[in-house]
Amino acid sequence: MPGDEVVLSLEDIEVHFENKSSLLDFGGESETVRAVDGVSLDIYERDVIALVGESGCGKTTLGKTSIGLQRPTGGSVKYRGEDIWDIRDGKVDTDTEWADIRQSLQIIHQDPGASLNPNRRLVSILSEPLRQVNPNLSKQEKRERIYALLERVGMTPAADFAERYPHQLSGGEQQRVALCRALLMNPDVILADEAISALDVSLRVEMMDLMLDLQEEFDTSYVFISHDLSNARYFTAHSGGRIGVMYLGQIAEIGPAEAMIQDPHHPYTNVLRWATPDLSLQDAGEVPMRKIDIPDPVDPPKGCNFQTRCPEAREACRQADPQSYHAENQRVRCFREDEDHEYWESPELTD
Amino acid sequence: MASTTVETREPDSEDPVVELRNASVTYDDGNSYVLDHVSMDVHRHEVIGVIGESGSGKSMLAESMLDSIPDPGVLRGQVRYNPSEGEPIDVLDLTTEELRQLRWEEISMVFQGAMSSFNPTMRVGKHFEETLSAHDADIDEGLAFARELLQDLYLEPDRVLNSYPHELSGGMQQRALIALSLVLEPELLVMDEPTAALDLLMQRSILRLLRELKEKYDLTMVFITHDLPLIAALADRLAIMYAFHPVEIGRTEEIVQNAAHPYTRALLNSTPNLDAPIEEMVPIPGSQPAPINVPDGCAYHPRCPLADEQCRSSKPDYVSVSDRHTSACYHWDDARDEIALNYSENLGDAARSGGDE
Ligand code: SF4
Numbered sequence: 001m002p003g004d005e006v007v008l009s010l011e012d013i014e015v016h017f018e019n020k021s022s023l024l025d026f027g028g029e030s031e032t033v034r035a036v037d038g039v040s041l042d043i044y045e046r047d048v049i050a051l052v053g054e055s056g057c058g059k060t061t062l063g064k065t066s067i068g069l070q071r072p073t074g075g076s077v078k079y080r081g082e083d084i085w086d087i088r089d090g091k092v093d094t095d096t097e098w099a100d101i102r103q104s105l106q107i108i109h110q111d112p113g114a115s116l117n118p119n120r121r122l123v124s125i126l127s128e129p130l131r132q133v134n135p136n137l138s139k140q141e142k143r144e145r146i147y148a149l150l151e152r153v154g155m156t157p158a159a160d161f162a163e164r165y166p167h168q169l170s171g172g173e174q175q176r177v178a179l180c181r182a183l184l185m186n187p188d189v190i191l192a193d194e195a196i197s198a199l200d201v202s203l204r205v206e207m208m209d210l211m212l213d214l215q216e217e218f219d220t221s222y223v224f225i226s227h228d229l230s231n232a233r234y235f236t237a238h239s240g241g242r243i244g245v246m247y248l249g250q251i252a253e254i255g256p257a258e259a260m261i262q263d264p265h266h267p268y269t270n271v272l273r274w275a276t277p278d279l280s281l282q283d284a285g286e287v288p289m290r291k292i293d294i295p296d297p298v299d300p301p302k303g304c305n306f307q308t309r310c311p312e313a314r315e316a317c318r319q320a321d322p323q324s325y326h327a328e329n330q331r332v333r334c335f336r337e338d339e340d341h342e343y344w345e346s347p348e349l350t351d
Numbered sequence: 352m353a354s355t356t357v358e359t360r361e362p363d364s365e366d367p368v369v370e371l372r373n374a375s376v377t378y379d380d381g382n383s384y385v386l387d388h389v390s391m392d393v394h395r396h397e398v399i400g401v402i403g404e405s406g407s408g409k410s411m412l413a414e415s416m417l418d419s420i421p422d423p424g425v426l427r428g429q430v431r432y433n434p435s436e437g438e439p440i441d442v443l444d445l446t447t448e449e450l451r452q453l454r455w456e457e458i459s460m461v462f463q464g465a466m467s468s469f470n471p472t473m474r475v476g477k478h479f480e481e482t483l484s485a486h487d488a489d490i491d492e493g494l495a496f497a498r499e500l501l502q503d504l505y506l507e508p509d510r511v512l513n514s515y516p517h518e519l520s521g522g523m524q525q526r527a528l529i530a531l532s533l534v535l536e537p538e539l540l541v542m543d544e545p546t547a548a549l550d551l552l553m554q555r556s557i558l559r560l561l562r563e564l565k566e567k568y569d570l571t572m573v574f575i576t577h578d579l580p581l582i583a584a585l586a587d588r589l590a591i592m593y594a595f596h597p598v599e600i601g602r603t604e605e606i607v608q609n610a611a612h613p614y615t616r617a618l619l620n621s622t623p624n625l626d627a628p629i630e631e632m633v634p635i636p637g638s639q640p641a642p643i644n645v646p647d648g649c650a651y652h653p654r655c656p657l658a659d660e661q662c663r664s665s666k667p668d669y670v671s672v673s674d675r676h677t678s679a680c681y682h683w684d685d686a687r688d689e690i691a692l693n694y695s696e697n698l699g700d701a702a703r704s705g706g707d708e
């Protein structure tokens with residue numbers, strides 16, 4: 001269960017990329033991609049937050065920004081109350097060093113094979129973080145810790161696995177090594193960027209269970225990025241976490257896992273719910289959106305950014321951008337949360 | 352109730368489009384099987400979902416239908432294609448030229464990752480023209496049909512035909528490729544993980560559109576995937592692959608509600624889904640065997656909670672569980688009692704009564 005103390009605080013984060021037009025458009029202006037557009041979020045100790053949404057919604061950029069791998073173009077990222085980029089730039093007088101922050105905020109990628117050095121044995125890959133965190137450990141002590149952790153994640157006999165190279169492991173084993181390497185840094189937050197998407201369906205639950213088991217032992221928080229609501233639900237519901245649904249750079253709805261699944265408020269959360277296959281064999285019906293393809297993030301729709309596809313959109317949705325409303329357990333960016341909004345009097349959008 | 356559950360047409364099992372008999376693919380001088388004596392039919396006008404984890408042989412099954420196994424694999428057995436008009440064709444006896452004609456015209460195939468199927472330097476429209484002319488089809492008529500297909504797939508025909516592949520999103524490319532695979536009106540569409548590289552919303556949208564295309568054009572489809580829930584609402588039947596052959600084949604409802612093989616039941620229970628109480632999802636211990644060391648007897652026995660001496664020593668044959676439902680397991684009946692499905696209480700009465708009739 002999440003603690004009371006905020007580890008990371010994101011305030012009004014913007015990440016805008018300048019996208020130079022291709023050579024074909026002579027003298028074309030550069031375009032701005034608004035990958036993240038005004039997100040505020042607090043991440044607590046032992047917290048679990050799943051960010052879900054379709055490709056291009058900004059979830060990976062937001063995740064990387066939250067752990068200091070991406071500098072925001074607006075807003076601030078605070079680690080235990082201190083602005084990490086001010087520390088990086090040496091603008092503040094503090095004992096916290098950039099290296100400590102980098103060590104506290106770790107990542108595991110979708111493709112573990114690519115993130116593990118192919119020329120080094122596991123024992124050497126896993127010694128590196130131990131050396132950084134605890135330079136005084138003897139070789140023997142390091143080995144013991146590595147063996148213990150490998151056993152803990154089910155890679156036995158550990159002494160045998162420790163001598164292998166990454167290519168001698170299955171995808172699931174590689175991902176467990178990537179998790180071990182991140183955990184040995186004693187991080188406060190681990191960003192799991194589609195970390196289970198490449199695994200076979202039957203291995204995903206196992207990997208998620210392992211991550212959650214180790215969360216307690218290592219006292220860490222997770223930011224879990226996924227396009228799959230059922231995985232996000234599994235991961236967050238087991239740990240008292242939250243699901244944040246992202247759409248075109250903004251958080252459309254965020255709340256506790258079961259509330260998001262059982263009682264979604266935002267029309268886009270409903271769309272993701274529709275997109276999540278189940279075994280009920282009920283006909284889920286037609287695509288519940290007016291358009292299948294996501295709009296170009298270079299030119300996001302005016303007003304509510306979902307209005308071009310939203311099945312509930314009305315004329316009022318073109319006029320203004322909805323604020324974030326409180327709805328029971330969730331925060332929701334949609335006019336439908338305001339009973340008195342002019343939305344209810346305005347004509348439906350049908351195109 | 353009946354109107355909201357997926358309607359199951361009874362595809363005509365007397366009228367198979369493709370019949371595989373003892374189809375096997377071997378490497379290394381015939382010693383390691385990556386497709387192991389598969390006999391199954393694809394019925395006309397059905398969607399059959401072939402479900403398997405990586406390394407189960409599911410792609411080999413797809414490729415064997417078009418005799419397009421990558422070298423140095425060797426395909427043996429019989430692959431018979433029955434056109435709706437004309438004589439049956441033994442696919443493995445065809446010449447290279449005959450095979451070229453069969454592919455796309457009669458049986459077309461869509462793989463994961465449209466990027467590698469399109470030539471990056473050629474506009475999408477040109478791909479349609481070349482495909483049509485390579486098969487001596489009428490270009491104008493064909494392009495008119497292509498436009499209709501693109502529209503069916505929620506694409507703007509002009510924009511797509513005039514674009515280079517990279518100018519389209521992954522989801523658009525994959526839909527354009529599906530349109531291309533249908534432009535010659537093949538009898539059978541074989542799809543191997545056609546949506547796996549896309550996000551879930553796009554995958555589900557494409558599945559929904561395929562369902563509409565299937566109704567509109569009366570298609571027959573083989574859909575290969577690792578994701579059982581994804582295909583459950585589209586497929587009439589499911590074939591579950593384990594260790595290079597199907598271990599269970601049956602109508603989708605029966606498989607989902609009352610699977611008769613321990614592996615299928617474990618697979619269903621290990622798959623995160625929004626229906627199951629989250630406490631009850633359980634991973635399958637162990638992993639699939641590699642082609643070089645498939646266990647003796649039933650290949651699933653090292654992971655199976657019901658395995659006994661018989662399972663370890665001799666390989667189970669298919670038994671008929673009910674009409675059109677077969678399982679390669681000695682203890683399929685016990686499996687139903689002893690391996691509970693963790694989402695069944697949410698399925699309603701249909702689940703508890705369904706299956707055995
Ligand atoms: S504000 Fe309007 S367009 Fe936006 S999500 Fe709500 S109903 Fe849909």
Ligand code: SF4
Pocket residue numbers: 612613614649650651652655656657658659662667679680681682683
């Ligand atoms: S035959 Fe035996 S080992 Fe194989 S699945 Fe059935 S019970 Fe399990």
